[in-house]
Amino acid sequence: GEDVEQSLFLSVREGDSSVINCTYTDSSSTYLYWYKQEPGAGLQLLTYIFSNMDMKQDQRLTVLLNKKDKHLSLRIADTQTGDSAIYFCAAAGSARQLTFGSGTQLTVLP
């Protein structure tokens, strides 16, 4: 089955860019998502990318997809303290299930 992996922690200074990386194993995963989870809260869908795309930009968020290496990244420009949260990468194929990574804890330092 699908396996999705992320690094556990990332610290950046306020105003810098953050890059969160994710790898997945199933090349048939054609839809990839980034979710944000704040403490004690549910998951908020941030953005998504389809496998026929290399890049998607949405305001401060840029998603890059390298299908050959099965590597996905989320770049947050001008990172703010309100961006501190856990970020999950998730993959979906044709099924209705999402496979999530373990999450990256982003800490934004003043």
Next chain:
Amino acid sequence: NAGVMQNPRHLVRRRGQEARLRCSPMKGHSHVYWYRQLPEEGLKFMVYLQKENIIDESGMPKERFSAEFPKEGPSILRIQQVVRGDSAAYFCASSPPLYRASDYGYTFGSGTRLTVV
């Protein structure tokens, strides 16, 4: 239009008791998905239901766990004889009938945090 509603937000149970978690889908949604998040892990798929029917329960533990989505009322995830290892956050998502995760991702509820003492 309220989002996916889960209750209770927090639930404490002693070992051996039963836990009932409720999920009310978004208005007009007839499909419900349950996911479990163990401490410091990502979400793991448990079960996918439509009203009065279980579509995919491949992620459900074989014993003690059951789920239902009746014609009327919320979806219920039931855990019998809870053990400490059941302590986790349980999240629900919902969708209309023809919607797929491959469309635009699911909307999740805020979750129920179950603590077994």
